[in-house]
Amino acid sequence: MRIAVIDGQGGGIGKHITERLRRDLPEEVDLLALGTNALATSVMLRAGANEGATGENAVVFNTGRVDLIVGSISILFANSMQGELTPKMAEAIASSPARKILLPLTRAGVDIVGLKSEPLPHLIEELIIKVKEIIER
Structure with a gap:
């Protein structure tokens, strides 16, 4: 199982996701940190990702080569x-055949209705539970 964690800016969300995935999943699960910038990638690598790559080509190249993609829903929005x-x-990312498990966090001027408003740690907990369900099938 290969999971891509995608994040940008300071990499904080990706860091928290990567830490939890590394802690809660079997060691043989491969975590790939895909950052929109070098800082985000390095933060996710320090949090426990096996490998990391940065920038547009890295994201485009790798999203078709993973089983799961995790991050915030913002990764589906251009710009x-x-x-x-x-x-x-x-x-x-949107076209990748990989299953996507996304946190409902966006500052892109998009409101997602029908979801409960929860603190980030609670949302990450739900993400981890969903990932575990998928890899245990």
Whole structure:
């Protein structure tokens, strides 16, 4: 099982997700940190990702080569993360055959209705539970 954790800006969300995945999943699960910038990638690597890659080409190349993609829903929106997430990245992520488990966090001017408002740690807990359900099938 290969899981891509995608994040940008300071990599804080990706860091928390990576830490929990590394702690809660079997060691043989491979975590790939895909950052929109070098800082985000390095933060996720320090949090326990096996490998990391940075930038548009890395995201486009790798999203078709993983089993799961995790991150915030912002990774589906072109020009999100203050413009760090390019249209090509958003298209590659959305078009990837990988299953996506996304946190309902966005600052892209998009409101997602029908979801409960929860603190980030609670949302990450739900993400981890869903990932575990998928890999245990």
